Amino acid sequence: xxxxxxxxxxxxxxxxxxxxxxxxxxxxxxxxxxxxxxxxxxxxxxxxxxxxxxxxxxxxxxxxxxxxxxxxxxxxxxxxxxxxxxxxxxxxxxxxxxxxxxxxxxxxxxxxxxxxxxxxxxxxxxxxxxxxxxxxxxxxxxxxxxxxxxxxxxxxxxxxxxxxxxxxxxxxxxxxxxxxxxxxxxxxxxxxxxxxxxx
Amino acid sequence: xxxxxxxxxxxxxxxxxxxxxxxxxxxxxxxxxxxxxxxxxxxxxxxxxxxxxxxxxxxxxxxxxxxxxxxxxxxxxxxxxxxxxxxxxxxxxxxxxxxxxxxxxxxxxxxxxxxxxxxxxxxxxxxxxxxxxxxxxxxxxxxxxxxxxxxxxxxxxxxxxxxxxxxxxxxxxxxxxxxxxxxxxxxxxxxxxxxxxxx
Numbered sequence: 001x002x003x004x005x006x007x008x009x010x011x012x013x014x015x016x017x018x019x020x021x022x023x024x025x026x027x028x029x030x031x032x033x034x035x036x037x038x039x040x041x042x043x044x045x046x047x048x049x050x051x052x053x054x055x056x057x058x059x060x061x062x063x064x065x066x067x068x069x070x071x072x073x074x075x076x077x078x079x080x081x082x083x084x085x086x087x088x089x090x091x092x093x094x095x096x097x098x099x100x101x102x103x104x105x106x107x108x109x110x111x112x113x114x115x116x117x118x119x120x121x122x123x124x125x126x127x128x129x130x131x132x133x134x135x136x137x138x139x140x141x142x143x144x145x146x147x148x149x150x151x152x153x154x155x156x157x158x159x160x161x162x163x164x165x166x167x168x169x170x171x172x173x174x175x176x177x178x179x180x181x182x183x184x185x186x187x188x189x190x191x192x193x194x195x196x197x198x199x
Numbered sequence: 200x201x202x203x204x205x206x207x208x209x210x211x212x213x214x215x216x217x218x219x220x221x222x223x224x225x226x227x228x229x230x231x232x233x234x235x236x237x238x239x240x241x242x243x244x245x246x247x248x249x250x251x252x253x254x255x256x257x258x259x260x261x262x263x264x265x266x267x268x269x270x271x272x273x274x275x276x277x278x279x280x281x282x283x284x285x286x287x288x289x290x291x292x293x294x295x296x297x298x299x300x301x302x303x304x305x306x307x308x309x310x311x312x313x314x315x316x317x318x319x320x321x322x323x324x325x326x327x328x329x330x331x332x333x334x335x336x337x338x339x340x341x342x343x344x345x346x347x348x349x350x351x352x353x354x355x356x357x358x359x360x361x362x363x364x365x366x367x368x369x370x371x372x373x374x375x376x377x378x379x380x381x382x383x384x385x386x387x388x389x390x391x392x393x394x395x396x397x398x
Contacts, residue, residue: 001294004262005247009244009247011244012241012244013244016229018222018225023217026288028248029260029288041211042211043245043249045212046212046230046241048204049205049230051204052205061202061205062202063204087228088231092200092201
């Protein structure tokens with residue numbers, strides 16, 4: 001019914017989170033009416049995403065196929081302080097809040113039953129190995145920066161167990177963040193104080 | 200703060216209707232985590248849109264730079280019955296409902312003060328010229344298929360005036376569609392009956 005290109009756009013883009021078939025249809029017709037120049041900007045913005053890579057240390061996003069992200073690469077960041085977070089956006093929110101100079105491990109979104117995916121276990125294993133090789137098996141602090149809720153409580157205890165004896169302190173960020181709340185939606189003040197009052 | 204490509208994506212895509220900066224950010228990170236193959240499908244679906252053209256008769260979308268759309272090009276459609284609609288999506292909804300075999304003029308979204316944009320006036324002028332040249336200045340019916348509301352009432356009277364003496368009948372679709380309702384959200388039954396009961 002729709003022109004082939006429109007239908008194809010709808011089929012593909014309606015798979016994106018929060019974009020259903022109706023919204024994809026709207027977008028398709030909106031885009032179809034743009035001049036070629038503007039449309040090319042959309043195409044090149046989307047194409048730019050393909051050049052991004054994954055940091056081999058923190059599993060964050062890296063620019064233009066570098067092996068390490070800016071933070072892991074930086075000589076001024078404290079490699080002996082590691083914050084374990086769920087998502088890439090958590091890193092950006094914490095960086096924007098300021099006050100933290102350590103590095104990160106992005107674990108990926110937690111399952112709601114508190115168990116870790118094989119890939120998440122592997123990430124923790126790789127971090128352990130890196131601490132052994134690069135930091136003589138001992139760091140200053142591992143901060144479990146997971147939004148406080150029941151399933152992250154369980155994951156936190158797994159992490160504490162796994163890194164036992166490998167860090168001077170293993171802490172969780174302070175409960176300044178409301179229970180059930182997500183880190184990326186926290187205001188900067190709450191986030192900073194939850195870092196300060198970590199225990 | 201964000202990698203350059205991510206920021207660029209957010210800047211561009213947050214301009215789309217219903218996509219604000221927060222949703223664009225979510226999309227960017229979602230896309231960044233897809234494998235290259237899947238991402239390429241998104242890129243090519245978006246690039247496909249650029250090949251679409253505009254029909255020089257009805258101002259609808261045409262595939263691959265043709266001058267006429269499928270409907271205007273078709274030999275089986277009744278060129279002496281013309282439905283004037285607001286949007287491309289209206290055409291698709293009417294076609295999907297079935298029962299209409301005429302052609303269309305897509306006027307573009309109406310301003311809420313009932314006045315016509317210069318481009319909309321030009322479209323009506325071109326239709327008049329086409330009726331004069333191709334149909335000897337007289338067609339069977341012009342159906343004003345605009346969603347019933349106060350500003351379209353005014354536009355309808357302008358259209359009736361403009362095409363006076365050029366059609367056997369100038370009708371408006373039946374008020375089966377609730378006042379204030381939009382054509383593209385109408386169910387097929389209501390839409391068909393509003394075509395049948397046109398007056």
